[in-house]
Amino acid sequence: MSFSFIKDKLAQQQALNLYRRRSPLTIGTGRYLQHQDKQYLNFSSNDYLGLSQHKDIAAAFKQGVDTYGTGSASSSLITGYSCAHQQLEEELAEWLGAPRCLLYSTGFSANSGVLSALGQQTASQYFLDKLSHASLIDGAFNAKAKTKRFAHNDVAQLAKQLSTSTAKDTLIVAEGVYSMDGDTAPLNAINDLALSHNANVLVDDAHGVGVLAEDGSGTLSAQQVAKSDHIIQMVTFGKALATQGAAVLGSEELIEYLINHSRDYIYSTAMPAANAVATLASVKVCKREHWRREKIAELTRQFKQQLDSSIEITDSQSSIIGVLTGSEENALCCQRQLKNLGFWLSAIRPPTVEKGKSRLRVTITVNHNAHDINNLANAINEVLGKCLQNN
Ligand SMILES: Cc1ncc(COP(=O)(O)O)c(C=O)c1O
Incomplete structure (x- = not known):
């Protein structure tokens, strides 16, 4: 093949310990996952509320397929937009307190779709938190x-940048819950700044919604x-809501603009209607079953x-906890040893996180119990010391 740089x-x-590999799983969601006939306690899942096996949601998915078929067969602007999509948009707008809502097939395309559609003019300026998700960075740099980037959650630096900006239209971009640290953005302070500088705010709440x-x-x-x-909100369905896809929420005018000018929305097949039916069922379960949020908060504590x-962890305010290992080598060593003990965790390395900040990303879900948490904490206490000593 040409492209000799490959x-x-x-x-x-390989040389930098950054090579990525996938693991085909026979069971990939739930308390245990299964890989090559072995079972592991699953601490890598974003199924925070344990809804991926919920019977009401599964039944809604099946009923959605019976009613609408398996795929949507077209873009939303042709024939891909069904009453199920409309119903989900209305439910989300009400739940999340926004005038209007628009569905995208993934969170990645929602973020890049909004940022490229709004970033049409060089006279506009975006301000992104340093830890922004790749989809936000790509969307911003493709616009x-x-x-400009500001240091993570550094409102003082953001204030300085805003006060020297001469841009006509400005947008601050933050995440509700940061996916690799599990900490939250100071959204009131960010919003106050936005109001005083006549700026807009995009909040990617992929890991906050539902939780x-x-x-x-x-x-x-x-x-x-x-x-x-x-304020523009972006929420995804593939994590706490346990389906697939995403939504952008904002003003009437914004949503009409996206329907007319967001290339990611216009030139892409709509999500299957059955997925919208299932997501609607998931939102209903999520709203009513408070005990799920209480349980993950308790297990996380x-x-x-x-x-x-002595173990350094991220300043998390959610059920995502980063256990810092320093080097990539240490992260891989801990991941390997924990796997030998029956725990499945992801080693997170650059470029996903900064060099020297590699970590194990622990996600605690409703599927776990106190015994699992105890066992994991003891195993990390044992394994981390050994890996850090040897490398
Ligand atoms: C913060 C954040 N935003 C956006 C996305 C993209 O969402 P999706 O998986 O639906 O494409 C993710 C998922 O990894 C995420 O963590």
Whole structure:
């Protein structure tokens, strides 16, 4: 094959302990996952509320297939938009406190779709948190708008950048819950800044929706941020809601603009209607079953308490906890040893996180119990010390 850099790039990944491999699983969701006939306790899943096996959601999915078929067969602007999509949009808008909602097939395309559609002019400017998800970074850098990054959750630096900006239209981009650290953005402070500089705010709440706020309506609600037309929310369905796809929520005008100008929305097959039916069922379960949020909060408290105090963890306010290992080698060593003990965890390495900040990403879900948490904390206490000593 031409593109001779491919060989070099792959060799470089190997040499730097950054090579990525996939593991085909026979069972990939739930308390246990199964790989090559062995069973592991699953601490790598974003199925925070344990809904991927919920009988009401599964039944809704099947009924959706019976009614609408397996695929949507077209873009939303042709024949791909069904009453099921419309119903889900209306339900989400009400739950998340926004005037309107638009469904995308993935969170990645929702983020890149919004940022490229809004960033049409070089006179506009985006301000992105340093830890922004790849889809936000790609969306921003593919737009004509200029982009600045501010240090993670550093509102003072953001204030400085805003005060020296001469851009006509500005958008601050933050995540409700950061996916690799599990900490939250200071959304009230960010919103106050936005209001005083006539800026807009995009909150990617992929990991907050379903998990935070009493009714699961996410980080903005949990922090009691007053919602108004300058706030855009993006939520995904593939994590706590246990289906697939995403939604953008905002003003009437914004949604009409996206329907007319977001290339990711217009030139892509709509998500299957059955997926929309299942997601609607999932939102209903999520709103009513408060005990799921209470359980993950309790298990997360327990996990943090049982880890040795010498172990460095991220400043998490969610059920995502980063256990810092430093080097890539250490992260891989811990992952391997924990796997030998029957735990499945992901070693997170650059470029997903900064060099020197490799980690094990622990996600605690409703599927776990106190015994699992105890066993994991003890295993990490044992394994981390050994790996850090040997490398
Ligand atoms: C913060 C954040 N935003 C967006 C996405 C993309 O969402 P999706 O998986 O639906 O494409 C993810 C998923 O990895 C994420 O963690």
